Amino acid sequence: MRNAEIASVLNELADLMELHGEDRYRIARYRNAAASVEHYTEPVEDLAREGRLQEIRGVGESIGGKIAQYLETGRISALDALRRKISPAAVTLMNLPGIGPKRALLFTERLNVKTIADLERAIESGEVAALPRVGEKTAAHILEEIRRLRGRSARLPRGVARSVAEEVVRELKRCKAVRQCTPAGSLRRMKESVGDIDILVSSAEPGAVMDAFVRLPSIREVLAAGETRASVVTHADVQVDLRVVSPASYGAALQYFTGSKAHNVKLRTIASGMGYKLNEYGVWEGDRRIAGRTEEGVYRALGLTWQPPEVREDTGEVELAIKGRTPSIVALDDIHGDLHAHTRLSDGADTVEEMVHAATRAGYAYLAITDHSQALGVARGLTEDELRAEHALIRRLNETAKGVRVLCGVEVDIRVNRKLDCSDAFLSECDVVVASIHSAFQRGRAEQTARLVAAIEHPGVDIIGHPTGRMLGKRLGYEIDLGAVLDAAARTGTALEVSAQPERLDLNDDAIRAAVARGVMLAINTDAHHRDQLALMRFGVATARRGWAPRQLVLNTKSRDQIVRWLRERRARARVSVA
DNA sequence: GCCGTTTTCGGCCCGACTGTTTTCAGTCG
Numbered sequence: 001m002r003n004a005e006i007a008s009v010l011n012e013l014a015d016l017m018e019l020h021g022e023d024r025y026r027i028a029r030y031r032n033a034a035a036s037v038e039h040y041t042e043p044v045e046d047l048a049r050e051g052r053l054q055e056i057r058g059v060g061e062s063i064g065g066k067i068a069q070y071l072e073t074g075r076i077s078a079l080d081a082l083r084r085k086i087s088p089a090a091v092t093l094m095n096l097p098g099i100g101p102k103r104a105l106l107f108t109e110r111l112n113v114k115t116i117a118d119l120e121r122a123i124e125s126g127e128v129a130a131l132p133r134v135g136e137k138t139a140a141h142i143l144e145e146i147r148r149l150r151g152r153s154a155r156l157p158r159g160v161a162r163s164v165a166e167e168v169v170r171e172l173k174r175c176k177a178v179r180q181c182t183p184a185g186s187l188r189r190m191k192e193s194v195g196d197i198d199i200l201v202s203s204a205e206p207g208a209v210m211d212a213f214v215r216l217p218s219i220r221e222v223l224a225a226g227e228t229r230a231s232v233v234t235h236a237d238v239q240v241d242l243r244v245v246s247p248a249s250y251g252a253a254l255q256y257f258t259g260s261k262a263h264n265v266k267l268r269t270i271a272s273g274m275g276y277k278l279n280e281y282g283v284w285e286g287d288r289r290i291a292g293r294t295e296e297g298v299y300r301a302l303g304l305t306w307q308p309p310e311v312r313e314d315t316g317e318v319e320l321a322i323k324g325r326t327p328s329i330v331a332l333d334d335i336h337g338d339l340h341a342h343t344r345l346s347d348g349a350d351t352v353e354e355m356v357h358a359a360t361r362a363g364y365a366y367l368a369i370t371d372h373s374q375a376l377g378v379a380r381g382l383t384e385d386e387l388r389a390e391h392a393l394i395r396r397l398n399e400t401a402k403g404v405r406v407l408c409g410v411e412v413d414i415r416v417n418r419k420l421d422c423s424d425a426f427l428s429e430c431d432v433v434v435a436s437i438h439s440a441f442q443r444g445r446a447e448q449t450a451r452l453v454a455a456i457e458h459p460g461v462d463i464i465g466h467p468t469g470r471m472l473g474k475r476l477g478y479e480i481d482l483g484a485v486l487d488a489a490a491r492t493g494t495a496l497e498v499s500a501q502p503e504r505l506d507l508n509d510d511a512i513r514a515a516v517a518r519g520v521m522l523a524i525n526t527d528a529h530h531r532d533q534l535a536l537m538r539f540g541v542a543t544a545r546r547g548w549a550p551r552q553l554v555l556n557t558k559s560r561d562q563i564v565r566w567l568r569e570r571r572a573r574a575r576v577s578v579a
Numbered sequence: 580g581c582c583g584t585t586t587t588c589g590g591c592c593c594g595a596c597t598g599t600t601t602t603c604a605g606t607c608g
Binding site: 024028030062098101103132134224230241243272274277322 | 580581582584585590591592593594595596597598599600604605606607608
């Protein structure tokens with residue numbers, strides 16, 4: 001799959017076009033197409049082979065032709081021509097904060113800057129500050145940004161971002177001038193990682209809020225601070241942007257700062273088509289504000305139904321909103337249980353009883369205990385006899401327990417040789433079987449795909465755990481042919497997990513969308529290793545919502561009776577195959 | 580360059596902040 005590579009080439013083309021001073025709408029088309037390609041779940045090279053490139057949103061004849069040329073020859077003649085005219089160094093510089101196309105060209109052409117290190121030297125020598133329309137402060141600011149960027153990882157995992165945001169919101173709410181206060185931006189859209197944190201406040205006294213904000217104890221540095229907007233960096237090196245509006249504009253500002261940008265552009269186009277103007281202060285008919293206090297009101301004024309933040313990525317939700325609909329997607333309240341959890345018998349921290357107690361408090365109807373099978377030595381994997389002893393304990397618990405039904409399970413290892421780490425007979429005795437890959441991540445795509453497909457087709461397996469094995473910010477996961485894996489899951493009815501662990505979120509949103517398109521069953525599980533981790537469910541649900549997963553395709557939205565029946569039918573098949 | 584509640588051609592979102600200016604260009608979101 002070369003989608004990321006193709007997207008990056010299209011983005012470079014857009015950057016060069018911008019430097020070259022081309023029409024901004026044309027440039028926007030290239031960036032738009034790059035984003036579509038990046039999130040496309042099928043390999044774009046397959047579409048190219050079948051002459052179907054124009055099925056990608058935002059790809060027409062011209063961009064489609066360039067993609068085809070790139071895939072055939074490894075080059076794009078238009079890109080080569082631009083590269084001859086404009087130094088590639090300008091592209092590098094333009095992607096630094098504080099530098100846009102104008103300054104990038106100024107630095108490369110007037111000062112012959114080729115690298116970021118060159119630029120640092122030019123700033124230190126005073127050459128940059130001497131350029132027209134630059135000056136001391138701008139030069140110093142750019143230098144600061146370069147140094148700050150060097151010590152920082154690009155994006156924050158959402159779990160970390162969430163806690164930073166909650167801390168800032170808690171501190172801000174102590175200020176009396178603050179009326180409403182909430183995180184917006186990609187954090188509110190529940191993206192798996194965020195670039196910076198956006199906080200929105202409504203207040204009748206913006207000045208007082210701004211004063212309080214830039215003095216918060218968690219803040220290390222103020223990057224910019226105006227009357228209604230400020231950017232700061234926390235001690236944890238996270239950028240936080242604050243925006244203050246009046247209560248009458250809160251809904252419009254919330255809509256605006258939640259984004260995504262593409263979603264907003266669509267809404268503004270609709271507004272202008274109706275003779276209105278949409279900005280962060282409201283929906284305007286002339287200078288009369290006809291909506292703005294609530295987000296719902298803003299959508300309503302534009303003749304649209306409100307859309308959940310998770311789907312606001314301009315991937316079809318605006319078109320639904322026009323028709324008066326919202327995507328039918330799973331919600332946290334729909335979840336009735338968790339089908340993947342560990343205890344201290346393998347690598348968890350708590351006992352079966354403690355996990356069950358936590359599930360009861362969560363209001364669940366069922367909880368599957370799925371400790372590791374023996375191959376996973378690092379996780380103190382259990383032998384079949386040890387697992388049987390655990391299952392006996394669980395059955396005794398079920399006899400006396402009211403409320404939560406505990407399911408006897410296992411997380412069985414998928415070995416390198418495609419075999420499972422437990423006997424077929426043992427698997428057929430379990431209530432539920434999760435099969436996962438925990439070893440040999442470096443095998444090639446064909447081999448990993450075959451490994452997963454073998455597990456999916458195994459009659460004793462109900463769910464594939466964390467199907468791609470990725471760890472956000474740590475490793476990419478093993479390479480698989482996602483289409484082939486999804487097809488196998490659709491064919492056999494085996495569910496694929498959406499791991500709610502914030503560093504996994506695996507499957508991710510794009511893959512979920514592709515799974516949903518094929519009718520693949522999903523299971524949103526926490527893979528809890530501690531009783532408190534059952535609460536991670538909301539991250540998994542948020543990811544499933546971003547992937548437009550409907551309740552009907554999420555296994556653990558079933559009631560206790562339904563899940564028992566579903567699993568029993570699969571068990572029956574497993575036993576037939578053993579016999 | 581793409582695309583359609585208008586539109587197969589003519590549109591294509593809008594405002595805040597900074598710094599260098601002295602009325603606004605550049606950048607960002």
